[in-house]
Amino acid sequence: MADSRENWTSRSGFIIAAVGSAVGLGNIWRFPYVAYENGGGAFLIPYLLALITAGLPLLFLDYAVGHRSTGSPPKAYRALFKGGETLGWWQVCVCIIIGLYYASVLTWAGSYVYFSIGQMWGSDPEGFFFNTYLQTSKAAGFDLQFVSHLFWPIVGIWALTLIILYGGVKKGVELSNKIFMPLLFVLFTILVVQSLRLPGAVQGLNAFFTPNWSAMMDYKVWLAAYGHTFFSLSVGFGIMVTYASYLKPKTNLTGSGLIVGFANASTEILAGIGIFAALGFMAHAAGTEVKDVVSGGIGLAFIAFPKIISSLGTGADLFGLLFFSSLFVAGISSMVSILEVPIAAMQDKLKWGRKKAVTIIGGGSALVSIILFSSVNAIKLVDIVDHFINNIGIIGGALISIISVAWFKRSALKELSDHINRISTIQVGKGWDFTLTVITSLILLTTLCMTVFNLIKNGYDTYSMSLQGVFGWGSVIFCAVVAIVLSKMKDR
């Protein structure tokens, strides 16, 4: 017998969980690098405009879709337009795929909390990460060789995630976020303060904030700003739809959304300050410029930061613990939100109880993830799947969800705006309509076309076509096929 649909304890419980989902690894390792590469201080102008004209409107749209139907994406989109259930299942599949590799990256962050004690990476963090720790395969194709020290930590990550999810919306997702978010705030604030006290920090802040105004004339900078805002807010792939479906009937959607949007962006600015202050120290210590040491993503976290930590002397252990613990805590709350989407969807579709849904969906995902990512292919698979699923899976799903209501079924958009305005203090109107119909739709369409064209023409990076075909395009095809099959199945 299925449980009755759960709710958040309160509006603040929802807000803290939504912030926990939006604030993830990308805030810490992606934003500072994207900002620096796209004009530094000048990037902040398109970034702030993107937040107002795309990020917040999309967040409100996701909230309205989920809240109006009190359902996960398949149920919510089915109620909005014909064929909507297929789109909902596409978003569910995207979340399942992301969950598989996100667990792997979380494993690395968790392991580096331990490695940072005594700086176990020694004098060669790059060699340690790729060869000693990940034991990355040199083979061009797939090489399913087991790495024992990756196995137990990823089992631990999945166990923690599933325990939280077994707890349900109130006692699992909400409670864990009420612990993780204040903890992240404390850890990260101490980290930023420590970074700012390092010699060379000012040099780093200058590099980060000094505007390169000519960058604003480059359309790619604007696409980068909108693209980043979009990824950063966890919009367009079902998480916010699912979280909003657990809200009580008369919740102030726009008022809550503003807090989530601004809290997420505030964390990114804080991350930019902390990361660039540390990079400034690195450049200062090496006697070079910040541009010579700057990096983002996995390279920043697992190669550049260990180098910085090793240069710190007495404060190294503390700094390492703060940085990798922050990454881990930011990531685990996002991981929980990613898995909540398929679990809620199966509960809605098959009327499964929560425990059954977590065991089958969470347990099945855990099994696949553990097999694939405790092997010598871990980093290659993370990189390939992440690129394809982000740029086609998320962008494609979000684009279809927006144009379906903004271009093809305008009455649905009207219903959603009426729903928001009935219960929210900040009303949406023609401005919201315009940003969704014109700005966001066209930017996402342009980005998707450019990415697909580029991937077909040039492939991704230097990976073999077989790896890209099976794990990159394969992930996209998997989402499409499973979405179509599940949408044809009758509800129980």
Add this chain to the structure above:
Amino acid sequence: MNTSAIVMMVISMVFLWGGLILSILHLSKHPEELDDVLEDVKDQHTL
């Protein structure tokens, strides 16, 4: 820090952190609907 970097840092901090504070203040002035709270109490009694 150079002047232009300081200006951009201040603008982004004021806009984002100020926006966060204002949105928290806005929501705190509009508490959750009483009937939802009553529904909760009713549910607890029913259970």
